[in-house]
Amino acid sequence: SQQGEEDPQALSIQEGENATMNCSYKTSINNLQWYRQNSGRGLVHLILIRSNEREKHSGRLRVTLDTSKKSSSLLITASRAADTASYFCATDHTGGFKTIFGAGTRLFVKA
Amino acid sequence: EAGVAQSPRYKIIEKRQSVAFWCNPISGHATLYWYQQILGQGPKLLIQFQNNGVVDDSQLPKDRFSAERLKGVDSTLKIQPAKLEDSAVYLCASSPIAGAGEQFFGPGTRLTVL
Numbered sequence: 001s002q003q004g005e006e007d008p009q010a011l012s013i014q015e016g017e018n019a020t021m022n023c024s025y026k027t028s029i030n031n032l033q034w035y036r037q038n039s040g041r042g043l044v045h046l047i048l049i050r051s052n053e054r055e056k057h058s059g060r061l062r063v064t065l066d067t068s069k070k071s072s073s074l075l076i077t078a079s080r081a082a083d084t085a086s087y088f089c090a091t092d093h094t095g096g097f098k099t100i101f102g103a104g105t106r107l108f109v110k111a
Numbered sequence: 112e113a114g115v116a117q118s119p120r121y122k123i124i125e126k127r128q129s130v131a132f133w134c135n136p137i138s139g140h141a142t143l144y145w146y147q148q149i150l151g152q153g154p155k156l157l158i159q160f161q162n163n164g165v166v167d168d169s170q171l172p173k174d175r176f177s178a179e180r181l182k183g184v185d186s187t188l189k190i191q192p193a194k195l196e197d198s199a200v201y202l203c204a205s206s207p208i209a210g211a212g213e214q215f216f217g218p219g220t221r222l223t224v225l
Contacts, residue, residue, distance in 0.1 A: 102153050
């Protein structure tokens, strides 16, 4: 079964606004990653946060991780139309080698 | 560096036919993954190789799906016979080591089973 669950399933915002999407998981992890997928294409890695980290930044991206709540959030600041895509969280869980993807959040940024 | 290559990009077949997909990972990457992504869902791992050995194939429908990674480099995924519910995008990814971070994805093969 898929471990990551994203929320919301879909999000529509205006260009310039911030977008926040959340991910929850069930069992202990080594790290959590966020990927972006543009329509009909392969996934692109955005950012990785390790289980001993609480926050990480990369450009306009900010990721937080709360291991006590088994949840993570991805914040995209000052969104652009080009950020329109599906965003997936993926977890590498403790004791295994398999990465499990969630169902994704579909973000639509209106120009 | 060259990315993950996959072929074909698109394939349309009729149910009960056979189909094969090919993947060439990034040079030097020991771990290779095949994922199935049904429209509107996240990728589901079908099989994971470490070099030419299978690490995980627990979600591979072994009665119809098979995969190999001869010589620990490129890989093929086969479906025989195909069912309607196999319509999906098949993604190949590779990483330097397993379970430790970023995976590099190919463009995928979109399979339509009629």
